[in-house]
Amino acid sequence: MIPPVNGRRRILAFARAAATLAMLVVLLPRAAAYVRPVLMPTTLAWLLSAVAVTMVAIGLATLRWHRVLAALDLRSRLSSLLPHYLAALFVSNFLPTTIGGDLLRASRLSSTNGETPRSFASVVLERLTGWVVLPVISLVTLAINPGLLRPPLDRASHLVLVISLATLGSLGVVLLGASSPRMGRRLQAQAGWLRFVNAVHLGLTRFRRQPGVALEVLVAGFAYQLAMVLAAFLAAKALGLPVSWTAVLAFMPAVAIVQVLPAPTIGGLGIREGAFVLFLHPLGVSVDQAITLGLLVYGINLAASLLGAPAFAVGNRTAGAVA
Secondary structure (H helix, E strand, O other), X not given: OOOOHHHHHHHHHHHHHHHHHHXXXXXXXXXXXXXXXXXXXXXXXHHHHHHHHHHHHHHHHHHHHHHHHHHOOOOOOHHHHHHHHHHHHHHHXXXXXXXXXXXXXXXXXXXXXXXXXXXXXXXXXXXXXXXHHHHHHHHHHHHHOHHHHOOOOHHHHHHHHHHHHHHHHHHHHHHHHHXXXXXXXXXXXXXXXXXXXXXXXXXXXXXXXXXXXXXXXXXXXXXXXXXXXXXXXXXXXXXXXXXXXXHHHHHHHHHHHHHOOOOXXXXXXXXXXXXXXXXXXXXXXXXXXXXXXXXXXXXXXXHHHOOHHHHHHHHHHHOHHHO
C-alpha cells in the first residue's frame, strides 16, 4: 500500500535526518584532530573573517533576488526580502523538510504580494544565475592560471572542466527550450517540473526587455559567489592548509555545483566533503584535512543560517497560510 503524500514526506524527512546523523558520526571523528588549531587565537581570526564574509554574501544574494524581482516588475524592499532569505537558509541547512528553503521563499513572498507565478519565477531565476556564474568562475580561473591543468592537479582540473561545461550545456538546453514563445504558451498554468521551465521562460522574456537589470543580476551573482569562495579560502587558512587562492577559486565553484545536487542528507553533507577530498588531495591535503574543511565550511554556513531562525519562527506565526 502506497502511503499518502504527507506520510511520504514524513518518511523522507526522517530518512534525511537519519542519513545526516549517520554521516556526522562517520565524519566528525576524522575531523576532530584538525579542529583544535582553529580555536587558537592566531587562527580564530581567519574563522571569524569567514563567518563575516558569509554574512556579506547573504546580503549580496538578497540583492541579487531583489534585482530579479525588479526585472519581473515586482516591487520589493531589501529589508523585507532579507528575513525571507534568512528563513530559507535556516530551513535548508537545519530542517529535514522536503519542501525546501527556496519554496518557502516563494510562498512567503507570494503571501505578501499576491503574485504566485512571478514570485516562484523570481526564486527559480535567482538560483539559475548561480549555474551561469559558478562554471564561468572556474573556467576563467583555469584560463588565467593554466598551471592548474598540469600534474599533479591535471585530473582534478579536468574534472572541473567537465563539471563546468556540463553545467553550462545543461543550462543552455533549458534556456533554449524555455525561450520559445510557443513553448511559453503551452507551459502557462502547468505544474510540476513544467512550472520550473515556465518560470525560466517568463524570466527570459522580462530580461530581454530590461537588459540593464539582467546585467545587475549577473554582477550581484558574481559578487555573491566570489564572497562564498573567499569564505572557503579563509576557512582553509584557519586550518593551515597549503591551498592557494587560485586553486580555491577554480575548485570551490565545482564543489558548490555538486553539493546542491539531490542528496539524501541535509545541506549536501558528505557530498561536499567528498568533493573537497577529490579536488584538494593532489595539493597535499590529506583526506581527513579535506573532510575537516568541508565540515568547517558547512559549520560556517550553519552559523550564518542561525540568523534565520527568528525569521522562520515569526513567519510561521504571522503567515500560517504559507505552510
